[in-house]
Amino acid sequence: EDQVTQSPEALRLQEGESSSLNCSYTVSGLRGLFWYRQDPGKGPEFLFTLYSAGEEKEKERLKATLTKKESFLHITAPKPEDSATYLCAVLDTGRRALTFGSGTRLQVQP
């Protein structure tokens, strides 16, 4: 059974204070790992897909990396508008739908 564990559950940062969110996963075979951002009361917004260990992707202040057992979402010099819940999901080679973690709630204070 696929498992996705995100840590920490919640993170409070000061504006400009860089940090990383972790997503560890267990799958029989990884077809892809996905990062989403979700604002309160809204649907998740797609950020990145990573397919193989060593891959990295960047978007503005966010950078996602992937190893064989985990992914990190690095946030550089965050701003208050980066406050949201960040969700990680995996697609196993044996499935056709994503398995989601429970998310990390990020709060960036000015």
Place this chain on the structure above:
Amino acid sequence: DGGITQSPKYLFRKEGQNVTLSCEQNLNHDAMYWYRQDPGQGLRLIYYSQIVNDFQKGDIAEGYSVSREKKESFPLTVTSAQKNPTAFYLCASSPGGGDYEQYFGPGTRLTVT
């Protein structure tokens, strides 16, 4: 504008009533999905459909039903058999054919009393 619409945004029902949540997409995506999200939890898959007239149960399908008569539409019915129906329901679609990024609608918050 291309996207996914869900209606209504808020829905209130009495226990024992069936209720249908709407999901429409104009992205020409083949695959569509329904998820349930409870406070502080991740998304749990209810049903998904890879093509018209075909759908599969997800991890928590009991008490729910779906149909896929048109490519653009994937309505979800929450039946009276669903024990804890109050939740935030999210519909998503993906291109299919090897592209698995899912794009989500704005969600419907269902409250059953």
